[in-house]
Amino acid sequence: MTDQAFVTIKNAAKSFGKLQVLRDINLSVERGQIVAIIGPSGSGKSTLLRAINELDPLTSGEVWLEYVQINKTLPHRQHEAHVNQVRQNIGMVFQHFNLFPHLTVRGNITLAPRMLKGLSEADANKLAEEQLAKVGLTEKIDEHPSRLSGGQKQRVAIARALAMKPKVMLFDEATSALDHELVEEVNLVMKQLAEEHMTMIIVTHEMDFAASVCDRVLFMDQGVVVEEGPPAVIFQNPKEERTRNFLRKHLSR
Amino acid sequence: MGLDFTVVPDYFGALLMGAGWTVAITICAGLLSFFGGIVFAVIALYGHWALRLPVRAFAFLFMGTPLLLQLFLIYFGLIEVGIDLPAFAAGVIGLGLHFAVYNSELIQASIPAVDKGQYEGARTLGLSRGQTLRRIVIPQAVRAVIPPMGNNMIALLKDSALVSVIGVMELNLSAQQAISRTYRPFEFYLAAAFCYYIINLALEAGLRHLERRIAASR
Ligand SMILES: Nc1ncnc2c1ncn2[C@@H]1O[C@H](COP(=O)(O)OP(=O)(O)OP(=O)(O)O)[C@@H](O)[C@H]1O
Numbered sequence: 001m002t003d004q005a006f007v008t009i010k011n012a013a014k015s016f017g018k019l020q021v022l023r024d025i026n027l028s029v030e031r032g033q034i035v036a037i038i039g040p041s042g043s044g045k046s047t048l049l050r051a052i053n054e055l056d057p058l059t060s061g062e063v064w065l066e067y068v069q070i071n072k073t074l075p076h077r078q079h080e081a082h083v084n085q086v087r088q089n090i091g092m093v094f095q096h097f098n099l100f101p102h103l104t105v106r107g108n109i110t111l112a113p114r115m116l117k118g119l120s121e122a123d124a125n126k127l128a129e130e131q132l133a134k135v136g137l138t139e140k141i142d143e144h145p146s147r148l149s150g151g152q153k154q155r156v157a158i159a160r161a162l163a164m165k166p167k168v169m170l171f172d173e174a175t176s177a178l179d180h181e182l183v184e185e186v187n188l189v190m191k192q193l194a195e196e197h198m199t200m201i202i203v204t205h206e207m208d209f210a211a212s213v214c215d216r217v218l219f220m221d222q223g224v225v226v227e228e229g230p231p232a233v234i235f236q237n238p239k240e241e242r243t244r245n246f247l248r249k250h251l252s253r
Numbered sequence: 254m255g256l257d258f259t260v261v262p263d264y265f266g267a268l269l270m271g272a273g274w275t276v277a278i279t280i281c282a283g284l285l286s287f288f289g290g291i292v293f294a295v296i297a298l299y300g301h302w303a304l305r306l307p308v309r310a311f312a313f314l315f316m317g318t319p320l321l322l323q324l325f326l327i328y329f330g331l332i333e334v335g336i337d338l339p340a341f342a343a344g345v346i347g348l349g350l351h352f353a354v355y356n357s358e359l360i361q362a363s364i365p366a367v368d369k370g371q372y373e374g375a376r377t378l379g380l381s382r383g384q385t386l387r388r389i390v391i392p393q394a395v396r397a398v399i400p401p402m403g404n405n406m407i408a409l410l411k412d413s414a415l416v417s418v419i420g421v422m423e424l425n426l427s428a429q430q431a432i433s434r435t436y437r438p439f440e441f442y443l444a445a446a447f448c449y450y451i452i453n454l455a456l457e458a459g460l461r462h463l464e465r466r467i468a469a470s471r
């Protein structure tokens with residue numbers, strides 16, 4: 001393949017039993033591009049995101065990260081090893097943070113680099129400090145997650161993902177579980193990542209954020225990409241009736 | 254003839270020694286029951302059937318029969334197949350495995366109760382299933398059942414008196430020996446009860462301390 005994008009999804013389809021959740025989705029994300037995925041609840045946004053790192057493997061279709069097919073068909077054991085390997089390159093941030101409560105902030109950040117990349121304790125500590133500085137939480141390094149606010153938890157979760165030096169970051173409604181006043185601190189961290197040209201795919205219900213940060217917006221409904229384009233077009237001048245209906249409800253809030 | 258506790262101090266050293274053995278056997282069997290409980294739980298939940306079936310049969314045996322009988326089996330029965338264990342080792346193994354089965358039941362229930370997001374958080378970072386289980390799921394599942402496992406430890410301490418039947422010189426047997434020399438059962442059994450009570454208080458204080466320490470990490 002010559003004109004390979006950074007993240008490529010080809011003819012993706014996904015069913016849970018009889019329920020078809022994704023239908024024939026195609027998506028190419030260039031290096032450094034920031035793509036927002038918007039759409040009504042149940043439209044398949046999370047499922048698409050989770051297909052990229054094989055949390056919810058596709059029923060058919062392909063997912064590529066550069067020149068590596070993520071969802072290769074392999075014998076079980078090799079498949080496990082392959083998936084564990086590619087996941088190290090794909091950071092993911094969840095709505096409910098999924099920090100490890102039994103570990104300190106430091107432990108959360110250093111666990112994977114130490115186990116999977118064999119970093120020494122000193123190097124891992126340095127890495128944790130660097131990543132925490134980035135999200136502005138250096139002083140929380142020895143706290144347990146239970147002592148942090150929601151916004152702080154999410155920033156630690158981002159630092160944890162970044163510590164693996166991922167090539168792409170996936171965000172699944174990173175601010176949806178946060179109290180209103182805590183949303184901005186997380187958005188700021190994401191904006192900063194955008195300025196550093198991190199490749200990002202962001203599922204969000206925050207249209208203002210998508211409009212101000214993203215290069216492209218995908219509108220999904222009932223498992224298909226209904227419309228995609230630059231935020232200016234999607235938000236101000238959408239072609240599809242379904243997009244207009246959705247935006248009318250969400251922008252008027 | 255009334256109660257006469259003046260005989261007790263003569264056997265103070267022997268009782269203290271017995272209390273020491275009781276503490277030792279409780280710690281050793283407690284550790285075995287803790288780690289054994291984790292291993293049994295993991296096998297019960299994820300093990301190949303060739304491993305799972307014998308472990309289940311074993312658990313059934315240990316839950317369905319008296320501990321006393323299990324101690325006899327391990328100490329006297331195993332000699333017939335050429336395994337001649339010292340009494341202390343037989344006591345630790347019997348008590349430890351017996352309570353490992355109970356701890357395993359607790360952990361088997363708490364592993365599936367760990368939030369699905371914890372698996373996803375770990376797997377997304379690139380951890381394998383085994384690594385996720387070891388470093389993320391089991392530590393949390395164990396923390397969740399520290400209070401009931403603590404109750405098992407207290408039961409273990411009390412049941413450790415049973416290993417006197419295979420001749421471990423622990424607290425109960427020390428008291429019995431003093432009685433056989435002095436014919437003062439009430440005094441020595443009371444003295445032994447008092448010692449158990451003190452050890453129990455220490456164990457409970459330790460467990461409470463542990464619970465407080467892990468409170469932030471749950
Ligand atoms: N593990 C699963 N098993 C069965 N059905 C599922 C599973 N996960 C998702 N679904 C279904 O797939 C559809 C798409 O779900 P998905 O979570 O991708 O939607 P979404 O666009 O992220 O919605 P929301 O905005 O509410 O997060 C829904 O109908 C959902 O019920």
Ligand SMILES: [Mg+2]
Nearest residue numbers: 045046047172
């Ligand atoms: Mg979703």
